[in-house]
Amino acid sequence: RAMDIPTTPLPDGTPIPVLGAGTWGYAEDPGRRRDEIASLHAALDEGLTLVDTAEMYADGGAQELVGEALDGRRDEAFVVDKVLPSDASRRGTVEACERALRRLRTDRIDLYLLHWRGRYPLSETVEAFTELVDTGRIRRWGVSNLDVDEMQQLAGTAVATDQILYNLTRRGPEFDLLPWAAEQGLPVMAYSPIEQGRLLGDPTLREIADRHGATPAQVAIAWVLRRPGTIAIPKASTPARMAENRGALDVTLTDDDLATLDAAFPPPDRKRRLEIL
Ligand code: NDP
Numbered sequence: 001r002a003m004d005i006p007t008t009p010l011p012d013g014t015p016i017p018v019l020g021a022g023t024w025g026y027a028e029d030p031g032r033r034r035d036e037i038a039s040l041h042a043a044l045d046e047g048l049t050l051v052d053t054a055e056m057y058a059d060g061g062a063q064e065l066v067g068e069a070l071d072g073r074r075d076e077a078f079v080v081d082k083v084l085p086s087d088a089s090r091r092g093t094v095e096a097c098e099r100a101l102r103r104l105r106t107d108r109i110d111l112y113l114l115h116w117r118g119r120y121p122l123s124e125t126v127e128a129f130t131e132l133v134d135t136g137r138i139r140r141w142g143v144s145n146l147d148v149d150e151m152q153q154l155a156g157t158a159v160a161t162d163q164i165l166y167n168l169t170r171r172g173p174e175f176d177l178l179p180w181a182a183e184q185g186l187p188v189m190a191y192s193p194i195e196q197g198r199l200l201g202d203p204t205l206r207e208i209a210d211r212h213g214a215t216p217a218q219v220a221i222a223w224v225l226r227r228p229g230t231i232a233i234p235k236a237s238t239p240a241r242m243a244e245n246r247g248a249l250d251v252t253l254t255d256d257d258l259a260t261l262d263a264a265f266p267p268p269d270r271k272r273r274l275e276i277l
Contacts, residue, residue, distance in 0.1 A: 005249065008231060011184075012158075020080070021235065021242065022233040023066060028061070032237060036069075039239055041239070050080065052191075053104075060103055063081065066104055079110050079111070080163075081100050084096070085117060089125075090120075093125055101137060107136075108138060112138040113161070113163055117145065122154065129141035130158075142159055142161035144189075159186070161189050167195050168202075168220060168223055171266075190231065193233070200216045208257050211257070217248070218247050219251060226258070
């Protein structure tokens, strides 16, 4: 089934799946651990091989949980991890990566991101990322939560993606950031594609879901994925939900659906600062 997942190329040409699995909120409650690990196994089984984590999540606990889930299956996965801005100095970035590798029980991270912009100059973090690529500890690097002005500063570098808040209720990036990234051949990773669950009760989503015999979560994810070069990383904590979210790939929204959604969730008509969760 892994073959069924569409991919999009990274700037270096490597294809990555357009749908993956988030892990924010994992490893907070020991009572949920078994389900969370089972969810990641289900994700791999469903072909959702891109796993998104960060040192921030459960203070390293999510990285450890991912490491446990991927034990023996590391080669099936594409691991995305993030360094905290407070660690993102020249030296701190390298140290954070080494901690991450230990917790993830692996010898390399496929894509390592700066979680958001902090006090260290971007150039320092990029130098550290470059060293980590050169020594094979990360395959490539990117950023998260950077608006178009800051992305422009990175033009000409090896930046591989910008991971941003993008869903039906957060369409600001359509005005400038998404067109700019498309022009650069840069895929964008959309986080919180179902607005952390807040989108699920929306009546318009429900109506469109009913037309397709789908669920609101699937429609919200399918909507994000309608744009080429966009990767969605919904988070789910049960195998059943993981399979449901994978089903978003089977939902093709019609022009009619898209017009209905535009009326309920209008696209931006001016610049809005990039929002962050
Ligand atoms: P999502 O939009 O993915 O929503 C997750 C919530 O929706 C959870 O409460 C989950 O419940 C619920 N849910 C998921 N699938 C379904 C379903 N099919 N039916 C009903 N409920 C469902 O929000 P996130 O903020 O978690 O974003 C996804 C990922 O993006 C994060 O986990 C993280 O990896 C990344 N992220 C990155 C950020 C950054 O700054 N770079 C910021 C925020 C997120 P349950 O878990 O109980 O199953």
